[in-house]
Amino acid sequence: MSALVAVMMGSRSDWDVMRAASDTLEKFGIEHENRVLSAHRSPKLTADYASSAEQRGIEVIIAAAGGAAHLAGVVAAHTILPVLGVPMESASLKGLDSLLSTVQMPGGIPVGTLAIGKPGATNAALLAIAILALKRPELKEHLRAFRAEQAEKIAKEVLTR
Ligand code: RP5
Numbered sequence: 001m002s003a004l005v006a007v008m009m010g011s012r013s014d015w016d017v018m019r020a021a022s023d024t025l026e027k028f029g030i031e032h033e034n035r036v037l038s039a040h041r042s043p044k045l046t047a048d049y050a051s052s053a054e055q056r057g058i059e060v061i062i063a064a065a066g067g068a069a070h071l072a073g074v075v076a077a078h079t080i081l082p083v084l085g086v087p088m089e090s091a092s093l094k095g096l097d098s099l100l101s102t103v104q105m106p107g108g109i110p111v112g113t114l115a116i117g118k119p120g121a122t123n124a125a126l127l128a129i130a131i132l133a134l135k136r137p138e139l140k141e142h143l144r145a146f147r148a149e150q151a152e153k154i155a156k157e158v159l160t161r
Helices: 012-027 043-053 071-077 096-103 118-133 137-155
Strands: 005-009 032-036 060-065 083-087
Touching (some): 005 012, 005 043, 005 071, 005 118, 012 032, 060 071, 083 096
């Protein structure tokens, strides 16, 4: 089966965090590709990959980057597929730089931006799954079961003093 989701990241150094997106997609049985593609270090490759994603069967793109994090915006400029941006935590500004660079897209080219770091990576995958589930009833059921599991876990929490 061909990949439905593309997980892109600006550097191999993002992989430790972005593995959470890949693991979540895996848990739901979603075929996906994990690729390092940089908006500034490999601009042509990145543009070609984003431009050809739709015709290759990709339905959602997750793009993660840190610092002057323009990857998601550049990818969104080359495709009409939904692009979910994940700001990576940076050493100097703790990801605030990445968050603002990813989220502040001028009107016209949207990037759906998630939280900084691992929660964002996990939620980007869950949001991608929710998008895919719109036309896949079995995925919808899987998502419902996942939510129910979380609720059950919370209900069982016991705090000791
Ligand atoms: C961005 O710069 C990457 O997405 C990464 O988060 C950040 C630092 O990259 P490295 O210098 O670790 O390769 O392009």
